[in-house]
Amino acid sequence: NAGVTQTPKFRILKIGQSMTLQCAQDMNHNYMYWYRQDPGMGLKLIYYSVGAGITDKGEVPNGYNVSRSTTEDFPLRLELAAPSQTSVYFCASSYGQGYSNQPQHFGDGTRLSIL
């Protein structure tokens, strides 16, 4: 029972490089989310998806893109990495949006440094 799996766990990028953070869940959850966590700032929602083929922006979407071609996978892409994107990125999933369909299940994160 893997839950939410994120890869890679750590990555160092140079400014201007691009990369894709992978996220997969095996709980057949409809809703998936990407957050970034910065010290003292809590978690901020980047993008979310309510099902395959449907994505929408969260609170801090600039510099990121997502796609959702299957229920299981929700990759996050950084096109031109900037130092401000140094953070810990968490993927989460939930069955639905109402309180009865919580909680959100989180992966263990990808720690990304951009130098």
Place this chain on the structure above:
Amino acid sequence: QQQVKQSPQSLIVQKGGIPIINCAYENTAFDYFPWYQQFPGKGPALLIAIRPDVSEKKEGRFTISFNKSAKQFSLHIMDSQPGDSATYFCAAISSGNTGKLIFGQGTTLQVKP
């Protein structure tokens, strides 16, 4: 307003003490208030949650107190243990807002032996 304000930022207690973490919100549309616990190197995990139609919820040593009129809620950890040392996040969500959790800033708790 979508913010959830959490305090204190950090907290140190002795084993057996009762740390209290407080959160305040402004959006009266929020209808579910979870608390997440996060250990170093791990993702947040749901600890306990409450809906605004109750004033208190207990699960083991963890208790949420909820004051709807003041738009405040707090987490109490009874008989705290060193294993409770972690970062705690309060959050809020509105069912009508596509499941988007709004997180507080987090509280780092250290329980000394």
